[in-house]
Each structure stands twice: as C-alpha cells, then as structure tokens.
Amino acid sequence: MAQEYPLPRFHFQVDWGGAKISFTEVTGLDMQVEVIEYRHSDSKDFNKIKMPGLRKFSNITLKRGKFEGDFDYNTWLDAIGNDRVNGRRDVVIRLLNEQHTPVAVWSATRCFPVKVTAPDLKSDANEVAIESIEIAHEGLKLMKI
Numbered sequence: 001m002a003q004e005y006p007l008p009r010f011h012f013q014v015d016w017g018g019a020k021i022s023f024t025e026v027t028g029l030d031m032q033v034e035v036i037e038y039r040h041s042d043s044k045d046f047n048k049i050k051m052p053g054l055r056k057f058s059n060i061t062l063k064r065g066k067f068e069g070d071f072d073y074n075t076w077l078d079a080i081g082n083d084r085v086n087g088r089r090d091v092v093i094r095l096l097n098e099q100h101t102p103v104a105v106w107s108a109t110r111c112f113p114v115k116v117t118a119p120d121l122k123s124d125a126n127e128v129a130i131e132s133i134e135i136a137h138e139g140l141k142l143m144k145i
Contacts (some may be wrong), residue, residue, distance in 0.1 A: 007103060011096045014062060017076075017089040017110075024130060026093055028060040029106050031140050057140050060091065060108055066119050066129040073133045079112040088112050091135065102145060109136040 014023050036053040057110075079087040088110045094102040114136045119129035 007095060007097065009095070011098075011100075013094045013096060013102075014093040015063065015090075015094075018073050023062050023064045025063040026060065028058040028125050028134075028141065029093065030058050031057050036079070055139070057108075057137060059114060059134050059136050060093075060111070060140075061132055061134045063132040066077060068129045073113070073116045076133070080112050093135070105143040105145060106140060107143055108140045110138040111135045112137075 003138045009120065012023075012026065014026060033056070034053040034056055034111075037048040037053045038051065039048040065122045076089075089112075093106045093108075095104040097103045112135060113133050115134040117132045117134075119131050121129070
C-alpha cells in the first residue's frame, strides 16, 4: 500500500562508529554528476555536446547536543592526523518511519572528519549546546530497501 503522506524528516538514525548515535541534524546528503562539454573542429553543429562526467559529493555535517565527558568528534579528528588510510569509517544514515523501520538508507564510504565545531556559547541563551562535525567521503549511495 502506498503512503498517503510524505515521510517526516525528524525521525532518523546515524551509525558513525561513535558512542552516541542521536543527532539533531544531518545535512549534505547530495549527489551530482559533473558535465563534460566537447566539440570537435569539423562538427556540423555550432554547439558543444554534453556528456556525464565524474560524480561529485558534498561533505556531510552531523550536529548533536554536547554531553559532559563526550569527546568523540575530537577523538576521531585527532585519529586522522596526516594519515591517509587509518581512521576512516563508513557512515550510514537511516530515515525511519513511525514503526522505527528504515525506509531510506544512505551509505557514505571511507569518511573522515575535516572540521569540528564546538557549541556557540552565550550567557543569556536558553537552548542546548550543539556541536557539529563535517566529514568528507568518497561516495554516497541511496540503498534500496
């Protein structure tokens, strides 16, 4: 039976290899194909042809509330250093339905952190301290369930 309404975006789960998997926000789940333009010198058409080129992926940003004693973001960033191989992880993001069952799953491969942002601090703020990590990866797939 087909869904009558689109899925809400607030019920999701992230498996990133860290201790906590609860996040407030995930952004950067986009994929695109770059365009190659070409025209040879004796073409009868006075325009370029277009062909699909390399795939391109944005970095993924994960945001969550800061917990006392939780330094997973910084630990992962420190583990990378200048090492091109060690410390990489696959990250899986699942959009869940009302029964907590995955209905869409994105898998990012060979991820590593490129930026960790500490929470903004403000003396009169009445909100949770949110930290974020930006990760680069070598591929993003929407898995068929």
